[in-house]
Each structure stands twice: as C-alpha cells, then as structure tokens.
Amino acid sequence: MIGSVPGANLWLPKPALQGLIDRLRELGYEVVGPRVADGAVTLGEITSLAELPAGVQDEQEPGRYRLKVIESGGYFDHVVGPHSLKPFLFPPRTTVLQVLRVRDSWEAHSPEPPRPKRAVIGVRSCDLHALAIQDRVFLGSTHRDPEYAARREGLFLVAVNCGRSAATCFCVSMDTGPAVTGGADLILTELPDGFVVRVGTEAGGSTLAGLGCQECSPTVLAEAELVPKRAAAQQTRRINPATVHDTLMNNLQHPRWDDVAKRCLSCANCTMVCPTCFCSTVNEVTDLTGEQTTRERVWESCFNEEHSWTGSGAVHPTTKSRYRQWLTHKLATWIDQFGSSGCVGCGRCITWCPVGIDLTEEVAAMEGERK
Amino acid sequence: MTSPPANPWQVMMTTVRAVTTETPGVQTYDLTFDDAAVTYSFLPGQFNMLYLPGVGESALSVSSDPGDSTKLRHTVRVVGNVTRAMARLRSGDKLGVRGPFGTAWPVDDVRGKDVIVAAGGLGLAPLRPAIYHFIRHRSDYGRVTVLYGARTPEDLLFANEYDVWCAAGLDVQSTVDIGTHDWHGSIGFVTTLLARLTLDPARTTVFTCGPEVMMRFIAAGAVGRGVSASQVFVSLERNMNCAVGLCGHCQFGPTFVCKDGPVVTFDRVRQLLLVENF
Ligand SMILES: Cc1cc2nc3c(=O)[nH]c(=O)nc-3n(C[C@H](O)[C@H](O)[C@H](O)COP(=O)(O)OP(=O)(O)OC[C@H]3O[C@@H](n4cnc5c(N)ncnc54)[C@H](O)[C@@H]3O)c2cc1C
Ligand code: SF4
Ligand code: SF4
Numbered sequence: 001m002i003g004s005v006p007g008a009n010l011w012l013p014k015p016a017l018q019g020l021i022d023r024l025r026e027l028g029y030e031v032v033g034p035r036v037a038d039g040a041v042t043l044g045e046i047t048s049l050a051e052l053p054a055g056v057q058d059e060q061e062p063g064r065y066r067l068k069v070i071e072s073g074g075y076f077d078h079v080v081g082p083h084s085l086k087p088f089l090f091p092p093r094t095t096v097l098q099v100l101r102v103r104d105s106w107e108a109h110s111p112e113p114p115r116p117k118r119a120v121i122g123v124r125s126c127d128l129h130a131l132a133i134q135d136r137v138f139l140g141s142t143h144r145d146p147e148y149a150a151r152r153e154g155l156f157l158v159a160v161n162c163g164r165s166a167a168t169c170f171c172v173s174m175d176t177g178p179a180v181t182g183g184a185d186l187i188l189t190e191l192p193d194g195f196v197v198r199v200g201t202e203a204g205g206s207t208l209a210g211l212g213c214q215e216c217s218p219t220v221l222a223e224a225e226l227v228p229k230r231a232a233a234q235q236t237r238r239i240n241p242a243t244v245h246d247t248l249m250n251n252l253q254h255p256r257w258d259d260v261a262k263r264c265l266s267c268a269n270c271t272m273v274c275p276t277c278f279c280s281t282v283n284e285v286t287d288l289t290g291e292q293t294t295r296e297r298v299w300e301s302c303f304n305e306e307h308s309w310t311g312s313g314a315v316h317p318t319t320k321s322r323y324r325q326w327l328t329h330k331l332a333t334w335i336d337q338f339g340s341s342g343c344v345g346c347g348r349c350i351t352w353c354p355v356g357i358d359l360t361e362e363v364a365a366m367e368g369e370r371k
Numbered sequence: 372m373t374s375p376p377a378n379p380w381q382v383m384m385t386t387v388r389a390v391t392t393e394t395p396g397v398q399t400y401d402l403t404f405d406d407a408a409v410t411y412s413f414l415p416g417q418f419n420m421l422y423l424p425g426v427g428e429s430a431l432s433v434s435s436d437p438g439d440s441t442k443l444r445h446t447v448r449v450v451g452n453v454t455r456a457m458a459r460l461r462s463g464d465k466l467g468v469r470g471p472f473g474t475a476w477p478v479d480d481v482r483g484k485d486v487i488v489a490a491g492g493l494g495l496a497p498l499r500p501a502i503y504h505f506i507r508h509r510s511d512y513g514r515v516t517v518l519y520g521a522r523t524p525e526d527l528l529f530a531n532e533y534d535v536w537c538a539a540g541l542d543v544q545s546t547v548d549i550g551t552h553d554w555h556g557s558i559g560f561v562t563t564l565l566a567r568l569t570l571d572p573a574r575t576t577v578f579t580c581g582p583e584v585m586m587r588f589i590a591a592g593a594v595g596r597g598v599s600a601s602q603v604f605v606s607l608e609r610n611m612n613c614a615v616g617l618c619g620h621c622q623f624g625p626t627f628v629c630k631d632g633p634v635v636t637f638d639r640v641r642q643l644l645l646v647e648n649f
Contacts, residue, residue: 096380099424105405105465106424108382141630143379143615249624252646279619282612286425293424295380300612300619307620309610311450312582321648329622336625 004205009221010213012188012195017075018049019211020158020186021121027207029119029156032088034078040065041081043088043120052122053078060166060347063356074190076122079166080346084127084275088118089134089151090299096147096282097295113147119156125177125228126169126346128159128184130275136338137278156203159184163227165234168347170360173238176344179228189224196224237350237360240367241341245332247366252324256365261320263355268301270349270357271326276334276342279307302326327359379615382422382467383409385443387460394526397493398458399434399446402466411471413437415478415500416578416606416634419470420614421445421457429453430611430629432497433471438507443468446496446528472614474634476501476604478508481576485513487568489589491520491561491581495528497606497633498580506539513574516542520561520585523547524554562588572597578634580606587644590637600638607632607640624649 004010012020024031025047033046036053046052055073058081059066070077099108138148162169162178171177180187185204189196196216199205216224271277281300286293300307302325308315316322334342343359350358385402392398404411413419418432435444449458460466478501486505490498505515517536521527524547533543544564546557557564562585575598579589586605594600609621609628621628624643626635643649 097382099382099467101424104463106384106467108384108422108424108467110378110380138617141616143617145617146378146380252643252649278617280612281618281620282428284425284427290425302619307610310608311448315609316648318648324649325622328624333622333625337627 004199004208004213006199006201006205008199008205009216009224010197010199010208011216011220012197012208012211012213014194015049016212017195020207021047021049023207023211024119024156027117029117031119031121033121034076034081036067039067041067041078043081043083046121049075052076057164058166060168060351061356062168062350062358063353065351074163074192076160076162076188076190077164079162079164079169080124080126080348082273082348082352084273084346084348085120085123085131085155086134086275086277088120089131089148089155090138090145090278090280091147092299094147094297095294096297099293099295101291110146113150115150115154117154117156118151119158121158121160123157123159123184124162124346125159125180126171126174126344127275128157128180128182129176129344130346132183133276133338133340133342133344134278136340137276140338157184157186157200158204159187159200161187161189161224161228162231163190165231166347166351168237168350168358169231169235169345170237170239170347171345172232172235174241174341174343174345177228178231189227191220191223191227196220237347237358239331239343239345239360239363243367244341244363245335247363248328248332251366252328254366256362257320257324259365260323260357260362261318263357264319264323265355266303266319266322267354268303269352269354271301271303272299273348273352274330275344275346275348276330277301281306302329327362330359331363379469379613379617382469383411385466385468387462387464387466389462390460393446393528394521396449397446397528398449399444400457400460400466402443402445402468403441404443404468405465411443412440413471413500414475415504416476416497417471417473418497418614418633419445419468419472420611421453422467422469423453423456424467426456427453428469428612429457430614432606432633434496434499436503436507437500438503446493446499448493469614472629474630474632476578476634478504482511483513485571485575486515487518487565487570487575487577487593488516489518489561489565489577489579489581491585492522492526493528494579494581494585494606495519498578499529501578502536502541505541506536509540514542515540516568517544518561518564518568519543519545520564520581521545521547523549524551524556560588561585562592565589565592570596570598572599575602577603579603583608583644590641594637600641601636603637604634605637605640606634
C-alpha cells in the first residue's frame, strides 16, 4: 500500500497520466491542459495524453515566440505560453447584472455565477504564485468578487516543475519558481519514463488510488530534484525585488519613461497576457426592445485612454503616463496594496510585446541611473 | 453603517421624488428607496454608484444630511453620457443605487477642533453632509469656517443655504473668479480667502474638495500656515467602475480611490499630486 498523504512522493509511469485524466473526468472535472493551437502552446480542454504537446519546445525572446519539436521529448518541455489560469477564474467577458423593465420600473439581479469543476494539468510555479496574487486581489478585501470566488472553489491543480526556462523567464529573481513549493493538489516532475508525483493536498492524493503508483527510489527522487535546478540555472534576466519599489517610485520623472514611451505602442498586449493584471470595465448591453439590459464586465487595460477617463479628460493621456502607471503598479505600488509584487517573472509581457519591450531592462536602466 | 452587500454589483432601485436645478447644468435629485426594507445610511463624504439601465453608472457623492435618513440627495453636473441622461429624469422616474462606498470626512475624530471647509465649484456637494453634521453637533466643534469659490456668481452652489449656515454658527465666505455688475462679494480664488483667515494651526483641520489644483493650493497653503499635513483632508476623483477595489481604474499610486479614498490625508498623496499625469 502506497501512502498518498500530502507531502508523499510517488512514481507514476508515463502512460498512467492518462489514468489521472480519466479519473478527474469521472470526478466531474473538465480537464484542461497544454496543447498546440495557433502556433503556440495554449490551455484548452483535453481528454487524452496524445493531445499534450510531446517534445514541443518554445523559443521565447523579446517580441518573439517560436515552437520546435524535439525527438523523444517530454510532455512538459515547453514553458509558459500566452495563456495563464487568469481567464478560467476571471473570464474576459462575464455578466455582473441583468436588468429587466417591469412596468414603470426595473428589476435588477446579479446572476448566480457558474461553479465549474475544472482541473488544470501542467500549471507552473510562476502561475501558482500569480493565482495566489489574484486570490488576494479578488478575495482578500471587504468585497469579494462573487464570480472569481465561485470559479476558484472548483479548481483542481496539477502542477509541473519546469525543466527548462525560456530566455524571458526571471522567476528565480522574483522567488516564484521554477520549483513548485505549494498551492497545487498534485505536483509532477517529468523524467524520461515517468513522473515523480508529490501529493499537495488530500483531494490530490485521493485521485491517485488505483492508478498504478509505485514507491519512488532515492535515485529517482534525487534525479527529480535536479529538474527545476536545471531550469533555474538557465535564467539570465532578473529584477531585484528588494530595490525595485524605491527605484521606480523615486524616479517617476526619469528620462527613461520618455524613452520607453517612444517604443511602446500602447497596444495593451502586455496586460492581456499578464497572469496578475486584473483591470476590467463594465459595459451596458441593451437588447433592441430596450426591455432588457445586461451589464457585462470585460477585461480592460491601463494602456487604454478610457481607463483613466474623467470629466476633465484622461488622467493618463500619454503613452508615457500609461506605461509608468503599468510598471509602477506591477512592481511597486502592488506591494503597498497587497503585500506582494504584482509580477511573478513569467516573462509573458516580454515575449508578447510586439516591439519587444522588456521590463527587466527598463528597471535596470533606472537602477543604473541611481548609482 | 450598512454592511456591504454580499454581491457588490447588486443595485437597489429608487424613485426620483424631486429634481431641483441648482446652477446652470447642475441638478439635485431627491431619492427614496422602493424597497421599504432597505435601511440605508452613509457617512459625510461617501459616494454611491447611480445607475440608469441602458445608459450606465456614475460615481456620485451624497450631498444630503447624514443625520436625516428620510432623504438621499445627489447633486450632479452634466458632463457626459450618464449625467446627461440623468438630467432628463423627472419626479417618479427610477434610478438604481449601489453604495455607500469609500472613506468619509473624519467628523468624529476632529471634535473639539477648528474646522476649515474649503470647496471649489461642485466640490461643495460632497462637503455639504459634513456641514450639516457640524450644524447638528455645533457645540462639539470650535470655529467652523466654510470657504467657497465658484467661477461666477450664478455658479455658486446651494447659495440660498449660506444664511442658514451662518445663523447656525458657521462662518461662511464665498468668492468668485469672475464677478458681475451685481456681485458685491469677494473676487479671486478660494485660496485667497484662506490666506486672509486667522487660524490656530495646532487646533485646525482642513477638509477640501474641488479641482485637483485648487486642493493642492489649499492644502499647501494650510501646511504653509503650520497646519499638519495629516490634518488636511482632500477628496480625490478618478475613473471608477466597480467602487469596491476590483476594477483597477481608480488607482492613484498605492491608493484605490474608491476604497482607500475618496477622502485621504494630504500627506498620503502630497508627493504624487506633484507628478504630472500620474
Ligand atoms: C468619488 C467620486 C465622487 C463624485 N461625486 C460627484 C458629485 O457629487 N457630483 C458630480 O456631478 N460628479 C461627481 N463625480 C464625477 C462623476 O462621477 C462624473 O462626472 C461622471 O461619472 C461622468 O459620467 P458621464 O457618463 O456623464 O460622463 P462621460 O464622460 O460620458 O463618462 C464616461 C465614463 O467615464 C467615467 N467617468 C467620467 N468622468 C468621471 C469622473 N470625473 N470620475 C469618475 N469617473 C468618471 C464614468 O465611468 C463614465 O461612465 C464624482 C466622482 C467620483 C470619483
Ligand atoms: S509583469 Fe510580465 S513577467 Fe511579470 S507577471 Fe506580468 S506578464 Fe509575467
Ligand atoms: S509594453 Fe509592449 S505589449 Fe505593453 S502596451 Fe507597450 S507595446 Fe504593447
């Protein structure tokens, strides 16, 4: 009998991962995992191991993302793609209020949010940290976000320790990876013929029964420990979390803001791919008869002029003021607001910026000037 | 105080009981809740989100007396979509309300002190509940001075109430930027009224609301006269969608204006107010 209590490490032969997918589906979960779509590794529903991006590696550079396939590569050789957990908990479009005209008045009710049961396979350490950050945003203050709360309850997380870093990753410096330290139901480390599974929660442990898990030998465990260390050793980018707050807040008039404003297109891509960005706007959607109105909450970005609109114009009317709002929030004022950085070092904003703006470089430029 | 609703998006319906034109483009709406079970109370300086189905929501400060739970009033300037549609409301029409939200003028903390209420333009609306509070509890406070500036004499808000406020023991001084032939009062910015005032900095608190530059000058003026920056309170204005710190629009540095504000101490925002477009 193999113990599957939290903290236990078990050996799962590669094909047995299909058993885990089947088990989760039997338990009523929609199983979501990485697969290749539109030239990127994105997250979507999967039913079979064959859908996982076996051998697919992503080359990421500022403004650049390419996939290549490696013979006999693993299922999780890729790093993070444009998707994160964010859209599953904080959907890009959602209804917050429905209003019906009833005689000479209106009846307004906020619909019960859906409570999907969803299991996500292949979640990385940076994204688990991003989830913890969004938990603080959406659940941590007086007013909890009802939609996020409902979706969060049904989430089952199968994390994976990264064995590679992309050139854009800087989680090591942000202390958010690559080794998963918690926050998941199960944590996988991929080796050539199987996975070391660390049990994260009791719910996680109970899904393993009957899947053919075996005991882990000390050699296998030692080999698994090297996997995230290998990824960590590959990272070259960094931000110093101890100094970045003051670097930015003491340099709000630094010429570098003008410099980056000349390159930035204010396209908002960075905020869309960021796993922690949470801005939204509510739009009024009325049917043709005018009898029914839906208030829809959609993702919004501080790079849009309307974001800061007031009667006397936009508070952030220029690209400079918008980029500065974004970066100071992400790396500085977020700490004042929520006790942690708003950045987990996933590098998505660097990769998916059409002009390759790299926040680590922007910070470095301002750090340098301070000396 | 009412506890926050479980669902921050839920709207309560109200009926418009009266619409009063205050000054050109500014109306006051008197509202009552349709559901008799609603127990609504607010603190001076707090705001509601007012909602017109099919049009949208706006953040609007309550302008009525917090000590009178039978009246809920908002004083609104026509600016764009929502406020323009509101201006077409008549008695009997419906308006949705979410709230109250945000921080308040700290009227309880400043008992025993001299209070200067400095307002510019429509900034008097969010301060009127505090003025009503001082009148109701007049003996709890030292000198209470209202300094008010508007663009022209006809833009002076609540002008028919100043005599009542004076009679209740407040010192009310008004000024306009541009005088007219029948205006015999002061001409100049509200900051000049403050400069002329004798004050005891150690026992003075300032509440100010108006355009951001005006608040900055009032606050700097008061601090220059020796009032502590932590005893100067300003009310900030930023774009708002949710009013509960979830939508991100109203951030001003570390401050979520909707929940850490709108009323904040000057020392909290002093540095950032000097950064253009921050
Ligand atoms: C805390 C607070 C209290 C306020 N109190 C009052 C008051 O008592 N009386 C009054 O007349 N006005 C007040 N305002 C300003 C009022 O919210 C705006 O004038 C109003 O939202 C304009 O909406 P609109 O649709 O008519 O204009 P549009 O320009 O069409 O606005 C489009 C959208 O932008 C946003 N927006 C525009 N201007 C502002 C603004 N100044 N502040 C926040 N969001 C804005 C709104 O979300 C609005 O839906 C207050 C603002 C805040 C933040
Ligand atoms: S700011 Fe960039 S690197 Fe940091 S969490 Fe967001 S997308 Fe990732
Ligand atoms: S930094 Fe890059 S991704 Fe972000 S708004 Fe500017 S151009 Fe777009």
